[in-house]
Amino acid sequence: MSLPTRKIGKDDVPYPGLGTMGMSAFYDGAGKTESNLAVLKAAYDTGCRFWDTADIYGNNHMGENEQLLAKAFKEGGVKREDIFLATKFGNYRGPDGFRIVGTPEYVASAIDKSLADLQLPFVDLYYQHRVDKNTPIEETVGAMLKLKEAGKIRYIGLSECSEATLRRASKVAKIDAVQIEYSLWETSIETNGILDACKELGITIVAYSPLGRGMLTGAIKSRADLSPTDFRYHAPRFSEENFPKNLELVEKIKAFAAKKGCTAAQLALAWVHAQWEGIIAIPGTTRLEGLKENLGSVNVKLTAEELKEIRALLDSFVVGGERYPAFAMAALDT
Numbered sequence: 001m002s003l004p005t006r007k008i009g010k011d012d013v014p015y016p017g018l019g020t021m022g023m024s025a026f027y028d029g030a031g032k033t034e035s036n037l038a039v040l041k042a043a044y045d046t047g048c049r050f051w052d053t054a055d056i057y058g059n060n061h062m063g064e065n066e067q068l069l070a071k072a073f074k075e076g077g078v079k080r081e082d083i084f085l086a087t088k089f090g091n092y093r094g095p096d097g098f099r100i101v102g103t104p105e106y107v108a109s110a111i112d113k114s115l116a117d118l119q120l121p122f123v124d125l126y127y128q129h130r131v132d133k134n135t136p137i138e139e140t141v142g143a144m145l146k147l148k149e150a151g152k153i154r155y156i157g158l159s160e161c162s163e164a165t166l167r168r169a170s171k172v173a174k175i176d177a178v179q180i181e182y183s184l185w186e187t188s189i190e191t192n193g194i195l196d197a198c199k200e201l202g203i204t205i206v207a208y209s210p211l212g213r214g215m216l217t218g219a220i221k222s223r224a225d226l227s228p229t230d231f232r233y234h235a236p237r238f239s240e241e242n243f244p245k246n247l248e249l250v251e252k253i254k255a256f257a258a259k260k261g262c263t264a265a266q267l268a269l270a271w272v273h274a275q276w277e278g279i280i281a282i283p284g285t286t287r288l289e290g291l292k293e294n295l296g297s298v299n300v301k302l303t304a305e306e307l308k309e310i311r312a313l314l315d316s317f318v319v320g321g322e323r324y325p326a327f328a329m330a331a332l333d334t
């Protein structure tokens with residue numbers, strides 16, 4: 001199967017991509033190495049070759065998910081040179097706790113740790129995962145530019161940055177991608193200046209959690225489907241109070257998808273990709289069926305009339321709850 005492509009920098013990148021976070025962290029079912037390798041191989045074989053990881057993705061230790069990808073390259077039948085590979089730094093977790101760090105010294109050490117875990121000489125795209133409020137963005141991006149000059153990364157990205165930070169960063173180096181949450185239940189980039197700034201500056205938007213962390217697929221029917229160790233169990237949109245309310249939106253999306261002859265997940269991905277040709281969604285899945293279904297979203301073409309109807313549906317609904325628990329919301333660059 002050949003997937004359509006969109007640009008990141010000068011590269012033609014197939015979409016949708018694959019988020020590999022849930023294979024190693026945060027969601028129920030993480031850590032099943034053999035089945036994860038099977039999904040990675042199936043993604044490779046079906047042309048889904050834009051993969052997204054981060055050094056922080058690992059329930060057991062930092063670098064766990066990057067090490068899984070290294071295994072896919074070494075013994076999982078995946079040729080690294082066929083993958084457009086993105087990783088991220090900036091969320092540090094160790095024996096001394098968690099912090100967001102973007103000092104030039106840390107940037108230099110973080111890429112070396114990621115490359116060692118991936119067993120690779122370079123990655124295609126390197127993002128700052130979260131903006132470090134104690135380090136001027138010019139210093140962080142200046143350090144990333146040095147990595148580019150040294151051949152350790154090909155493109156520079158920021159994740160969860162504000163418009164102001166993005167504009168400052170863009171004066172130091174070419175920013176090629178902004179990774180940010182964007183989906184049927186999270187449209188704030190349309191009003192906070194990020195979408196417009198990316199259009200103006202020629203920056204690809206990499207839409208993360210495009211399935212609303214699984215909620216928009218309709219597969220999560222109640223809070224009882226999540227264990228207390230799953231990140232979502234503690235996320236405001238999945239709370240006792242908000243879950244039933246947000247399920248009403250999901251039911252409407254499911255009904256629309258049924259009318260269109262696709263699944264809710266496919267509708268959610270087709271909608272994201274229909275918003276601008278500079279957007280690539282990176283849904284995450286740990287299942288072969290999920291992968292196949294998500295890739296099938298490229299065959300769902302939404303008409304102008306359907307997009308209008310979906311927009312009216314979104315405008316009529318107030319999503320319950322913030323994207324993250326309060327401590328994580330407070331850490332965001334706004």
Ligand SMILES: NC(=O)c1ccc[n+]([C@@H]2O[C@H](COP(=O)([O-])OP(=O)(O)OC[C@H]3O[C@@H](n4cnc5c(N)ncnc54)[C@H](OP(=O)(O)O)[C@@H]3O)[C@@H](O)[C@H]2O)c1
Binds near residue numbers: 052180207282
């Ligand atoms: N930059 C950041 O701060 C940030 C934050 C979060 C995520 N990300 C990136 O974005 C990627 C995707 O985000 P995400 O994983 O949070 O959320 P997502 O892609 O919106 O949803 C993933 C969830 O949906 C389920 N799912 C996937 N396809 C499905 C389908 N067709 N039908 C039913 N369920 C389906 C998955 O479960 P199954 O495994 O059971 O399919 C998983 O629980 C991550 O892997 C990560 O790379 C980045």
